[in-house]
Amino acid sequence: MVNITNLHKKFGPLVVLNGLNLKTPESGIVAVLGPNGSGKTTLIKSILGMVVPQKGEIQINGERVKKHWNYRKNIDYLPQIANFPGNLKVQELIDMIKDLRGKEARDQELIDLFKLEPFLEKKLSNLSGGSKQKVNLVLCFMFDSPLIILDEPTSGLDPVSLIRLRKLIQREKEKGKTILITSHIMNFVEEISDRIVFLLEGQIYFNGTVEELKTSTGEKDFEHAIANILTENHA
Numbered sequence: 001m002v003n004i005t006n007l008h009k010k011f012g013p014l015v016v017l018n019g020l021n022l023k024t025p026e027s028g029i030v031a032v033l034g035p036n037g038s039g040k041t042t043l044i045k046s047i048l049g050m051v052v053p054q055k056g057e058i059q060i061n062g063e064r065v066k067k068h069w070n071y072r073k074n075i076d077y078l079p080q081i082a083n084f085p086g087n088l089k090v091q092e093l094i095d096m097i098k099d100l101r102g103k104e105a106r107d108q109e110l111i112d113l114f115k116l117e118p119f120l121e122k123k124l125s126n127l128s129g130g131s132k133q134k135v136n137l138v139l140c141f142m143f144d145s146p147l148i149i150l151d152e153p154t155s156g157l158d159p160v161s162l163i164r165l166r167k168l169i170q171r172e173k174e175k176g177k178t179i180l181i182t183s184h185i186m187n188f189v190e191e192i193s194d195r196i197v198f199l200l201e202g203q204i205y206f207n208g209t210v211e212e213l214k215t216s217t218g219e220k221d222f223e224h225a226i227a228n229i230l231t232e233n234h235a
């Protein structure tokens, strides 16, 4: 569904993506991993058109995305840091995003899932980090788009909410969606991912299943397999 060819992105002298190639499967959960600063968010933002690469091509469902902003209507995106005005109430924010997107939304189902009903009349600035993240998850998932991009969805969530999120992501996958996800919580990634894509030095260093990653690194444990890549490459 997402096909990236020879993607280059520099910020001034800093080379972040250096000829990156990536083709995701038609559906399934792809985890984009890599050390801090390896370019995961830059890659995600390039797919969304929020970062403009110097070179390369991105296609979604066979269509080039460059200068065709309309494709974004079919992507649900959870940013790593979502900054909404703190004086907005949760319900006001949900209504505002629904108005902006102008699409049918399943917000109530997600409010119930993440037990957000008691927070709807609270201001965003008064919410805990985890509650804010749950609101962001509602905003992201409520439009039922075929491509979902989640930048650190696990951030700030307690174990019960993590389980709810995992089940939600798995249900979306069963509908045939493509889900790109970054997370630093390795057991979450291991449980949920169909493929692991590992970014290093601006390119995809590894692209395969969790089992293939364990085999290629000679490690039985997923976290150790990831650590193995990093230490082998002195990243």
Ligand SMILES: Nc1ncnc2c1ncn2[C@@H]1O[C@H](COP(=O)(O)OP(=O)(O)OP(=O)(O)O)[C@@H](O)[C@H]1O
Pocket: 011, 014, 016, 034, 035, 036, 037, 038, 039, 040, 041, 042, 043
């Ligand atoms: N707008 C920008 N201007 C300048 N440098 C940037 C910009 N955005 C990102 N960078 C730099 O590009 C590099 C890659 O950043 P990016 O956020 O893509 O990494 P990441 O893999 O998502 O990191 P993390 O795991 O810490 O979230 C970093 O060195 C970052 O400082």
